Amino acid sequence: MRETASPVLAERTSIRLGGKAIAELYLESENDVFLLAERRKQLGGRLFFLGAGTNILAAEGDLPVILVRYAVAGEPEIVADDGRTVYVRAGAAVPLPRLLRFCAARGLSGLEGLVGIPGSVGGAVAMNAGSFGCEVGPHLASVRYLDGSHIRDAAGARLSFGYRHMRMPDGVADYLVLSGTFSLTRKAKDDISLLMRHNFFEKKSKQPVTAWSAGCVYKNPAPDRSAGKLLDAAGFRGKSLGGMMFSPLHANFLVNTGKGSAAAAFDLMRMAEEEVKRRFAITLEPEVRILS
Numbered sequence: 001m002r003e004t005a006s007p008v009l010a011e012r013t014s015i016r017l018g019g020k021a022i023a024e025l026y027l028e029s030e031n032d033v034f035l036l037a038e039r040r041k042q043l044g045g046r047l048f049f050l051g052a053g054t055n056i057l058a059a060e061g062d063l064p065v066i067l068v069r070y071a072v073a074g075e076p077e078i079v080a081d082d083g084r085t086v087y088v089r090a091g092a093a094v095p096l097p098r099l100l101r102f103c104a105a106r107g108l109s110g111l112e113g114l115v116g117i118p119g120s121v122g123g124a125v126a127m128n129a130g131s132f133g134c135e136v137g138p139h140l141a142s143v144r145y146l147d148g149s150h151i152r153d154a155a156g157a158r159l160s161f162g163y164r165h166m167r168m169p170d171g172v173a174d175y176l177v178l179s180g181t182f183s184l185t186r187k188a189k190d191d192i193s194l195l196m197r198h199n200f201f202e203k204k205s206k207q208p209v210t211a212w213s214a215g216c217v218y219k220n221p222a223p224d225r226s227a228g229k230l231l232d233a234a235g236f237r238g239k240s241l242g243g244m245m246f247s248p249l250h251a252n253f254l255v256n257t258g259k260g261s262a263a264a265a266f267d268l269m270r271m272a273e274e275e276v277k278r279r280f281a282i283t284l285e286p287e288v289r290i291l292s
């Protein structure tokens with residue numbers, strides 16, 4: 001296990017905000033997970049499992065958390081093929097775009113809707129990431145994870161998925177994903193590439209994909225009520241404060257324009273939530289994971 005003292009969240013998150021954690025622990029082998037509990041006791045603070053940091057809004061200052069990263073590298077691999085379904089296993093640290101490229105190159109279909117979502121496989125599983133009507137959950141054949149001090153494997157049918165969250169069997173909500181095995185079907189490579197390209201350009205034209213953000217800041221309150229439209233109608237599209245701004249391209253993206261701060265992000269969010277509540281009697285719920 002490798003360790004860094006006082007890691008800065010602003011350097012580890014796509015929105016580039018956040019103060020210092022106590023330490024960052026890199027698990028370099030599956031066996032390293034068994035060292036976690038002892039090291040946590042020595043360091044004090046709670047563990048926070050960090051993927052690629054693309055869905056995190058961290059507060060400033062000294063945070064009482066120990067960042068844990070499962071850093072076991074490796075390529076996705078086909079682990080079974082029963083003629084109808086192909087099973088691909090990918091480690092939690094594998095970037096999601098790399099998994100999608102692996103699938104596209106082999107004519108494996110199912111995850112095309114996830115194109116353009118940054119982050120790691122572990123983060124996508126934990127968040128049940130999704131877009132274009134496609135979510136990770138239905139394609140997960142199994143997950144390997146750490147639950148307390150036990151490594152477990154759970155079949156997909158035993159997992160419960162919701163809007164941007166996943167629970168392990170028996171309602172376990174605090175787990176570290178080590179790998180996921182995805183069930184996919186065979187399809188013409190050209191069809192997969194075409195759909196991925198289409199989804200990617202669609203996303204790029206509607207979302208500020210290269211700006212410093214953590215993706216959509218709020219969950220959509222209902223399938224027919226998008227948070228972006230509510231924020232827009234409440235006058236928050238393009239609204240800025242202290243270097244933070246609700247994107248003019250997509251109001252549900254809170255963007256750090258360069259000199260933003262977490263304090264300004266929280267202030268702007270509070271203002272938006274109050275206005276949406278006042279105008280529409282709807283309580284917006286953050287989709288980003290707030291780390292404080």
Ligand SMILES: Cc1cc2nc3c(=O)[nH]c(=O)nc-3n(C[C@H](O)[C@H](O)[C@H](O)COP(=O)(O)OP(=O)(O)OC[C@H]3O[C@@H](n4cnc5c(N)ncnc54)[C@H](O)[C@@H]3O)c2cc1C
Nearest residue numbers: 051052053054055119120122123124126129130131177215
């Ligand atoms: C430009 C942009 C576009 C985006 N578009 C989308 C989109 O269309 N759809 C969508 O769903 N999301 C989207 N996101 C959000 C984000 O990319 C996804 O939620 C992604 O799956 C998060 O992965 P990550 O590795 O960055 O996780 P992190 O941001 O590091 O963590 C997110 C959460 O997952 C947990 N987590 C991470 N890794 C693990 C692990 N190994 N074990 C257990 N828990 C873990 C963390 O504790 C945290 O609670 C977007 C983000 C950006 C910046």
